[in-house]
Amino acid sequence: MTAHSGSIVHKLEAGFTLFALLLAGLLALFMDRALYRSLEAEDAQVLQGHAQILLRELAAGRPLRDPEDEPRPERASWRVLDGVGRTLTQSRDLVGLALPEATAAARPQDVVARGRAYSLLARPWACGERRGTLLLLLDRSHEEALVRDFRRTLLVGVILAGLLSALVARLLARWGLAPLEALIAETGSIGDLDLDRRLAPEHFPRELQALVGTLNDALARLQEAFGRVGNLGAELAHELRTPLQNLRSALENRARRSAAEPVEPADLGILIEDCDRMAALIEQILFLARSEHGDSALSLLPIPVPDLLEEVRGFFEAAAEEAGVALRMEAEAGLVVVGDRLLLTRALHNLTSNALRHAPAGGHVDLGARAEAGGVWLSVADDGPGIPPDWLPRLGTPFLRPPEHRSAEGLGLGLAIVKRIVTMLGGRLELQSQVGQGTRVQFWVSAT
Numbered sequence: 001m002t003a004h005s006g007s008i009v010h011k012l013e014a015g016f017t018l019f020a021l022l023l024a025g026l027l028a029l030f031m032d033r034a035l036y037r038s039l040e041a042e043d044a045q046v047l048q049g050h051a052q053i054l055l056r057e058l059a060a061g062r063p064l065r066d067p068e069d070e071p072r073p074e075r076a077s078w079r080v081l082d083g084v085g086r087t088l089t090q091s092r093d094l095v096g097l098a099l100p101e102a103t104a105a106a107r108p109q110d111v112v113a114r115g116r117a118y119s120l121l122a123r124p125w126a127c128g129e130r131r132g133t134l135l136l137l138l139d140r141s142h143e144e145a146l147v148r149d150f151r152r153t154l155l156v157g158v159i160l161a162g163l164l165s166a167l168v169a170r171l172l173a174r175w176g177l178a179p180l181e182a183l184i185a186e187t188g189s190i191g192d193l194d195l196d197r198r199l200a201p202e203h204f205p206r207e208l209q210a211l212v213g214t215l216n217d218a219l220a221r222l223q224e225a226f227g228r229v230g231n232l233g234a235e236l237a238h239e240l241r242t243p244l245q246n247l248r249s250a251l252e253n254r255a256r257r258s259a260a261e262p263v264e265p266a267d268l269g270i271l272i273e274d275c276d277r278m279a280a281l282i283e284q285i286l287f288l289a290r291s292e293h294g295d296s297a298l299s300l301l302p303i304p305v306p307d308l309l310e311e312v313r314g315f316f317e318a319a320a321e322e323a324g325v326a327l328r329m330e331a332e333a334g335l336v337v338v339g340d341r342l343l344l345t346r347a348l349h350n351l352t353s354n355a356l357r358h359a360p361a362g363g364h365v366d367l368g369a370r371a372e373a374g375g376v377w378l379s380v381a382d383d384g385p386g387i388p389p390d391w392l393p394r395l396g397t398p399f400l401r402p403p404e405h406r407s408a409e410g411l412g413l414g415l416a417i418v419k420r421i422v423t424m425l426g427g428r429l430e431l432q433s434q435v436g437q438g439t440r441v442q443f444w445v446s447a448t
Contacts, residue, residue, distance in 0.1 A: 012173040013166055020165030021158065028154040035150055039143045040119075047108050047121040047136050050076040054134055058125040064089065079135040080125070094137065104133060116141045179204050187215060195223040247275070298340045298424065305335035305369045305376055312348045313367055316356060324361035331369035337376045337445040339425050344378075344445070347421045350414035351380035351441050358384035358439070371447070375427070379442035387433040395431060418443070
């Protein structure tokens with residue numbers, strides 16, 4: 001991802017200022033060229049008018065009047081050349097002035113003489129047998145000075161426009177970003193004690209309403225996470241309280257006895273069971289935490305389903321016999337899934353343990369597998385008391401158990417772990433239960 005550092009205000013200010021300078025510069029260039037071409041056109045018109053008058057005079061054989069004798073401010077000096085380029089006559093101000101060679105043309109050309117700028121127009125003339133070239137020269141020094149003054153004015157105007165645009169850009173940027181600053185301030189005022197607060201999208205411009213909606217969704221997820229952490233902590237404290245109290249009581253009873261009095265095996269057995277219960281609880285919570293943050297690496301391999309179910313059945317066979325429950329298995333031959341064997345075994349262990357805990361003496365627990373839609377459904381069913389329908393959508397939440405099951409062993413973490421494992425493997429989980437008839441839990445795992 002590309003990093004976008006720096007100030008938005010500064011970027012907007014710089015961009016707007018550069019654009020304004022570019023626009024003002026282009027406008028100034030256009031005005032400069034327009035003025036220059038306008039002056040050129042005016043000079044060409046003056047020269048063309050003088051040329052027509054002088055050519056008529058030359059054609060009539062009359063002497064030409066010196067431009068210094070004319071009262072008009074725009075006076076064109078002239079020089080008459082013969083057919084070989086020798087000067088026949090000229091105005092007084094051109095005496096001794098060397099001019100570049102010029103050919104007859106319809107439009108004047110720019111020349112420099114004695115350090116001054118001129119427009120030079122050459123036109124052919126004829127009087128009887130005589131032929132030659134008429135040169136007309138118009139001094140443009142005053143126009144060059146005018147253009148220089150105009151360019152200085154344009155430069156000052158462009159600089160002032162840049163400064164003004166920078167000020168306007170800053171004001172517009174701050175005005176435009178004011179809602180964002182208000183959003184930052186309002187979001188920053190939300191603490192851990194008022195995560196139920198939400199931002200009102202209608203108080204912000206349309207461009208920020210999507211961001212406001214995203215922030216509200218994030219606050220909702222954060223509130224939910226805080227709630228889960230709080231509930232998890234309360235349930236954890238509740239579940240650990242009993243084994244800790246039992247452990248403390250047993251230790252106190254042992255401390256009151258004489259050192260020579262032997263330790264009863266039953267007392268040690270209770271202590272060991274409580275320690276095992278606390279260790280199992282902590283291990284399950286750590287698994288949920290690691291899997292929620294994606295810290296668990298998956299080892300996906302082809303797994304024969306009948307072998308997996310037979311392994312689970314063999315592990316719980318002794319416990320099922322002790323509880324008087326028939327542990328049965330039925331799976332289609334040749335079924336294979338692709339998954340993490342340890343995770344699948346853990347999920348089946350949790351489901352089988354729950355089923356044996358709730359199956360009545362003389363009842364049964366069935367392990368099954370069937371192929372469907374590019375995968376395999378793995379199931380564990382019991383004929384226990386069942387679960388009320390309104391509790392089915394809530395199952396899978398840590399430490400959450402139906403009221404009918406709270407007197408039994410278990411912490412409400414088994415199904416939560418199964419649900420997390422199925423999610424990690426990209427499968428789906430289904431629960432089916434009827435009160436008084438039993439419960440069936442199945443999950444789908446891909447076969448490829």
